[in-house]
Amino acid sequence: MSVMSLRLPDELAATLTLLAKATGRSKSFLAVDALREYLAREAWQIEEIQKALQEADAGDFASAEDVAAVTDKWLNHAG
Template identity: 65%
Template sequence: MRLPDDLSAQLNALAKATGRSKSFLAGQANRDYIEREAWQIGQITQALQKADAGDFASETEVSAISAKWQRHAG
């Protein structure tokens, strides 16, 4: 994997500080990124399926959540 010089230097420093190889750290970073993105896509897909099915919050539910956040904001 080609990295910009500054990122490569940071990876080098982290590898030295942790006693891990650059390959291990890069692989872990990729794994974390892919898992996070896959989770997010899954959540979006589920939400779209619910929306397509007409499964929306009621006006009462939305008002309750709005009131809760307004109490905590002020």
């Protein structure tokens, strides 16, 4: 396992300390958990953007009729 040192703003460090005490978890556990979730979300977003760019480069766009159908559906069911 790697060790990493980082500087935290005082407010963030205080919040982390309070949360660690409240949950009975270590600050390290909470920081790793938060970082794991953040990295997974960012990786997913980058992957989806790359897929969309590939589709756009291939000319795979919705037709005007497709867009109109979805717009009509939402306008008629918006309530």
